[in-house]
Amino acid sequence: MQQLKRLAAFERSVKNKFNIFNSMFLNLPYRKDSNIGILIPVLYGQCKLGLESGNHPREILDSFFSNYANIPDEREKIDFMFRVIQYVERQVVLYDSIEDAAFPELRDLGNYLSIRDFFQLVDSKKSWGSISEKLSTFSARIVFTAHPTQFYPPSVLDIINTLRKLIGNNNINEIDMTLQQLGLTSLINSKKPTPQEEARNIIYFLRNVYYEAVGDLYGYIKESTGNKNFHNPNIIKLGFWPGGDRDGNPFVTADITMNVANELRMTLMKCYYQDVKDLQQKLTFRAVEDPLDFLREKLYVAMFDPTVTIAWEEIIQPLIEISGLLETQYHGLYLKDLNKLIDKVNIFRIHFATLDIRQDNSIHKKAVEAILKHEGIVSSTLDEIGQDELTRLLLHGNITADPGHYEDDLIKDTILNISQLKTIQSRNGEEGCNRYIISNAEDIYSVLFVYGLFRWCGWENQKITFDIVPLFETMEGMQRSEATMQLLFNLPEYRAHLSQRDNKQTIMLGFSDGTKDGGYLTANWSIFKTKEVLSGVCEAHAVKAIFFDGRGGPPARGGGKTHRFYAAQSSKIANHEIQLTIQGQTITSTYATKEKFIHNCEQLLTAGLANSLSEGVHDISGNSRQLLEELAKLSYQKYNDLKTHEKFIPYLENKSTLRYYDKANIGSRPGKRGNKEKLELTDLRAISFVGSWSQLKQNVPGYFGTGTAIKVMADNGKLEELKKLFSEVAFFKALVLNGMMSLSKCNFDLTSYIRKDPEYSDFWKILYDEYKLSVEMLLLISGYHELMEEEPISKESIRIREKIALPLLVIQQYALQKISEGSENRASYEKLVTRSLYGNINASRNSA
Numbered sequence: 001m002q003q004l005k006r007l008a009a010f011e012r013s014v015k016n017k018f019n020i021f022n023s024m025f026l027n028l029p030y031r032k033d034s035n036i037g038i039l040i041p042v043l044y045g046q047c048k049l050g051l052e053s054g055n056h057p058r059e060i061l062d063s064f065f066s067n068y069a070n071i072p073d074e075r076e077k078i079d080f081m082f083r084v085i086q087y088v089e090r091q092v093v094l095y096d097s098i099e100d101a102a103f104p105e106l107r108d109l110g111n112y113l114s115i116r117d118f119f120q121l122v123d124s125k126k127s128w129g130s131i132s133e134k135l136s137t138f139s140a141r142i143v144f145t146a147h148p149t150q151f152y153p154p155s156v157l158d159i160i161n162t163l164r165k166l167i168g169n170n171n172i173n174e175i176d177m178t179l180q181q182l183g184l185t186s187l188i189n190s191k192k193p194t195p196q197e198e199a200r201n202i203i204y205f206l207r208n209v210y211y212e213a214v215g216d217l218y219g220y221i222k223e224s225t226g227n228k229n230f231h232n233p234n235i236i237k238l239g240f241w242p243g244g245d246r247d248g249n250p251f252v253t254a255d256i257t258m259n260v261a262n263e264l265r266m267t268l269m270k271c272y273y274q275d276v277k278d279l280q281q282k283l284t285f286r287a288v289e290d291p292l293d294f295l296r297e298k299l300y301v302a303m304f305d306p307t308v309t310i311a312w313e314e315i316i317q318p319l320i321e322i323s324g325l326l327e328t329q330y331h332g333l334y335l336k337d338l339n340k341l342i343d344k345v346n347i348f349r350i351h352f353a354t355l356d357i358r359q360d361n362s363i364h365k366k367a368v369e370a371i372l373k374h375e376g377i378v379s380s381t382l383d384e385i386g387q388d389e390l391t392r393l394l395l396h397g398n399i400t401a402d403p404g405h406y407e408d409d410l411i412k413d414t415i416l417n418i419s420q421l422k423t424i425q426s427r428n429g430e431e432g433c434n435r436y437i438i439s440n441a442e443d444i445y446s447v448l449f450v451y452g453l454f455r456w457c458g459w460e461n462q463k464i465t466f467d468i469v470p471l472f473e474t475m476e477g478m479q480r481s482e483a484t485m486q487l488l489f490n491l492p493e494y495r496a497h498l499s500q501r502d503n504k505q506t507i508m509l510g511f512s513d514g515t516k517d518g519g520y521l522t523a524n525w526s527i528f529k530t531k532e533v534l535s536g537v538c539e540a541h542a543v544k545a546i547f548f549d550g551r552g553g554p555p556a557r558g559g560g561k562t563h564r565f566y567a568a569q570s571s572k573i574a575n576h577e578i579q580l581t582i583q584g585q586t587i588t589s590t591y592a593t594k595e596k597f598i599h600n601c602e603q604l605l606t607a608g609l610a611n612s613l614s615e616g617v618h619d620i621s622g623n624s625r626q627l628l629e630e631l632a633k634l635s636y637q638k639y640n641d642l643k644t645h646e647k648f649i650p651y652l653e654n655k656s657t658l659r660y661y662d663k664a665n666i667g668s669r670p671g672k673r674g675n676k677e678k679l680e681l682t683d684l685r686a687i688s689f690v691g692s693w694s695q696l697k698q699n700v701p702g703y704f705g706t707g708t709a710i711k712v713m714a715d716n717g718k719l720e721e722l723k724k725l726f727s728e729v730a731f732f733k734a735l736v737l738n739g740m741m742s743l744s745k746c747n748f749d750l751t752s753y754i755r756k757d758p759e760y761s762d763f764w765k766i767l768y769d770e771y772k773l774s775v776e777m778l779l780l781i782s783g784y785h786e787l788m789e790e791e792p793i794s795k796e797s798i799r800i801r802e803k804i805a806l807p808l809l810v811i812q813q814y815a816l817q818k819i820s821e822g823s824e825n826r827a828s829y830e831k832l833v834t835r836s837l838y839g840n841i842n843a844s845r846n847s848a
Contacts, residue, residue: 097160474510650760
């Protein structure tokens with residue numbers, strides 16, 4: 001019944017509203033000579049009918065231009081297609097705004113476990129003893145990244161925010177005006193953004209959404225506990241990668257890191273300043289006027305001058321004094337408003353979000369090699385000295401690294417950056433920047449290189465106030481992680497370092513590269529098992545394991561409904577904190593509004609806390625583990641055969657949008673690592689890899705191999721066991737449901753013309769056959785009649801979004817066909833392909 005109510009609300013508040021406002025939008029006169037708004041519904045109808053009839057994108061559009069648009073000239077056709085793309089981009093923005101406006105209503109009709117519900121459950125089970133301690137230390141850390149799928153400039157974000165509010169209030173006249181503004185405002189960057197500009201785009205959300213949202217969520221948690229003395233300001237932490245992530249963006253420099261750290265702090269001071277200013281409107285009492293004025297003046301200077309800092313104590317102490325005055329002299333008037341600010345100052349302190357540093361292990365090795373070469377210890381490579389000597393030098397070597405001694409810019413910057421991290425901590429507090437993440441961690445030296453570099457850059461052994469975080473992201477890295485951590489914990493010097501870090505070891509696991517390397521099922525099962533193993537290793541050494549998940553937007557990169565995974569963790573996995581990256585359009589789709597941020601954080605918290613309440617419920621039996629092992633093995637064999645197929649990389653290069661990601665002004669970073677002439681899978685960044693499959697509407701990394709694995713096991717008489725696995729093992733069900741999401745976004749009709757391509761027809765058929773088999777097998781073991789049967793709202797949302805984007809996708813494939821045929825307008829068609837990326841990325845919401 002509740003599901004039917006939600007569907008009715010979605011129909012009324014989303015689908016019907018979109019149809020109304022979209023008709024208004026399509027009739028707006030953006031160009032005097034344009035009837036494009038009238039033709040777009042016709043174009044969609046022709047695209048849908050044509051693809052269902054087996055026609056090629058070229059046949060569909062040539063017929064449309066002849067029979068409906070009456071455009072014979074090729075240049076005019078190209079111009080028309082550009083304008084269609086511009087319309088579709090704005091339709092997506094309109095739909096996003098409508099869906100966001102309807103979110104509170106749909107949330108309230110949903111079957112979600114809220115914080116308040118959770119506490120009532122604890123009360124009914126009389127489990128406060130076990131939960132209260134957990135609640136005082138538990139934390140969810142949301143880490144925002146700047147991966148290049150979040151690219152709206154602030155002006156467009158403001159329009160989206162305005163539209164959302166107007167739609168919620170059904171203000172037709174203002175909506176009409178704002179739609180006109182949207183139609184005339186550029187949605188994309190005229191040039192590639194710099195890393196600092198990308199950081200500012202995310203800081204926009206910190207200032208305009210998360211500052212208030214985190215404060216409200218914390219107040220809601222305090223109130224729900226029923227404990228007026230509740231104090232855990234770390235229960236929600238914000239992390240920040242733009243400006244600190246060098247592996248993600250090689251254009252990040254030491255100067256950019258410092259500038260972003262300053263901007264985070266100064267933006268927070270602006271938020272505090274505004275709150276103090278608002279309080280002064282209420283606290284008009286003589287005894288509090290001077291301390292408020294003094295604090296406001298300090299904040300004003302600190303929010304504009306990066307060289308001026310203000311300590312956390314200088315902010316919190318006057319606020320606490322004012323609180324006492326309100327209680328003793330002014331009847332506690334407006335004390336609740338003041339306490340809300342005090343809570344925010346306790347949460348954000350003077351850093352706003354923790355700026356993480358990330359770099360690839362190979363760069364650290366290169367820097368260590370260069371430093372030891374300069375010191376005369378090696379003449380060329382680290383292979384010249386034994387492991388014992390290398391370990392001694394990294395842990396005890398009396399070496400000073402001076403950036404002026406090196407010509408290589410990367411080595412210079414590595415030394416400069418590690419050296420300046422002390423300054424960032426002195427300005428933003430230790431929590432402002434205290435994590436160093438090592439991509440592609442392989443062995444003990446991945447961590448020791450960083451430890452040694454800190455020492456050589458002026459950090460004393462006892463004062464390395466940084467968590468050194470290995471990121472195991474390949475199948476091989478995960479397999480070796482147990483031995484790596486065992487060796488590290490056996491080193492007295494590293495244990496001494498951990499003792500100063502509260503005996504906590506953060507370990508990052510990468511879903512994106514893991515899936516690219518091992519396939520969907522194998523990667524996710526390997527990560528689950530790796531967490532269990534590493535939890536055991538840490539526990540044996542009296543170390544708290546903190547897992548940091550490198551998740552992307554789509555299921556292929558660890559995304560989808562992420563709270564399902566956290567709710568399905570076994571008791572063997574350490575559950576002290578939840579930490580995950582939020583990437584790309586997931587920032588706007590899942591955390592863009594205060595309501596959405598609070599709801600999704602609440603779901604993460606209740607997922608983690610509920611695991612403590614129902615410990616052992618999601619443990620996986622030996623028989624179920626054997627089934628998962630077999631599924632993973634079979635799935636990996638199928639996926640590995642695909643990725644080693646001779647046409648795998650050529651297909652992506654010549655039939656997808658892979659090479660166009662670099663040409664789009666989406667993000668500042670390159671689409672692949674290194675400068676090799678021949679493209680290799682290991683060089684591909686996960687975003688361009690997964691995104692290219694998404695643009696093809698084939699979504700291979702989100703399910704490939706699943707169908708074959710289930711079919712083989714079903715043929716071997718294990719169908720009933722697999723059905724039981726789906727119904728009883730929450731982890732496996734989460735995998736299957738997210739796989740269904742990937743499959744729901746596929747449309748092989750779009751590329752069916754490739755089945756006649758002499759070079760790629762066989763390869764396309766491999767993809768198509770596995771898609772069909774995966775749909776059949778997932779429906780078989782789930783007992784569903786259609787994909788996403790349990791999630792009709794999400795399914796309908798996907799259907800509408802795919803409908804909006806269909807003309808854009810057909811245009812994209814049309815342009816790719818023209819390019820492959822050697823059109824004399826190749827440059828224009830390449831621009832069409834590049835421009836078409838934007839709308840599809842946003843329409844999918846979690847495509848990369």
